[in-house]
Amino acid sequence: MPELPEVEVVRAGLERHVTGRAVEAVEVHHPRSVRRQVGGAGEFVALASGRRLGAARRRGKYLWVPLHPLSGSRFPADEAVLAHLGMSGQLLVRPRSAPLEPHLRVRLLLDPVGGAPVDLRFVDQRTFGGLSVAPIVASAADGADVPAPVAHIGVDPLEGSFDPAAVSERLRRRRTGVKRALLDQTLLSGVGNIYADESLWRARLHYARPTETLRRAEVGTLLAAVRAVLAEALGQGGTSFDALYVGVDGRAGYFDRSLAVYGRSGQPCPRCGTTVRRDPFMNRSSYTCPHCQPRPRRARW
DSSP, rough: OOOOOHHHHHHHHHHHHHOOOOOOEEEESSSSGGGSSHHHHHHHHHHHTTTEEEEEEETEEEEEEEEOTTTTOOSSSEEEEEEEOOOTTTEEEEETTTTTTTTTTEEEEEEOTSSSEEEEEEEEEEEEEEEEEEEEOOOOOOOOOOEEEGGTSSSOSSSTTTOOOHHHHHHHHOSSSSSHHOEEEEEEEHHHHSHHHHHHHHHTTTTTGGGGGHHHHHHHHHHHHHHHHHHHHHHHHOOOTTTBBOOEEEEEEEOOEEETTTTTSSSOOTTTTOEEEEEEEETEEEOOOTTTTOOOOOOOO
């Protein structure tokens, strides 16, 4: 599933290519992709059509494009098209004349703005992702303006309002394994399986280490590792293991070449040479170096 760096790459592409364009028409090709819209496909089409797109924003794994009124529009300016990419979702900016993709689910036809008309296309092979038009409300985490379905999630580690000290205290009060805490989107958003494993390796912590046993210095090291890993991945366009994880122009990221442990079971740890281990974890996998990240005597899963 795309994590914070991959979603940020998409957000930046949307900001460059669709900001200020008007939505001339909307087509829903698969109702499952707008299933979070209470009124279904018809409501999504009605709410998104005839609006002007603002600059795309993101929190964690969610991204949204504010909807502004056109001159004389009856619509309010306090809504946004909210996107969650799921396992295979892509937001692609394509020339209007480009052939339609096999797994095209939603199509926003945008005005030309001085050039050829373009589409904003939501393509999703597995249909786990989706779009909806949602009202803008205040976030419970920091009061920022966010779509209502995102209001409960935590500030992500690359936002200016991220408070490492506050997150550290909340994390240390949990009674769970440290990786489970990192994946809790209400604590901090945007970290998924890939970047949790990479951050824990950098901090030399095993994923099952009980959070209540962590010292403040250890949590500080871990949060610094999280921010560093996310920033480095973002600088390389994210992690693309296959053609599904791409930016709005279809380009893939290449942080997979820099991964230390994730997906490298049976290969040597780049720090000490010990063979990387894979363990089942929450219907997924965790990758660790047994030497750099020794399993705790008392583990929490």
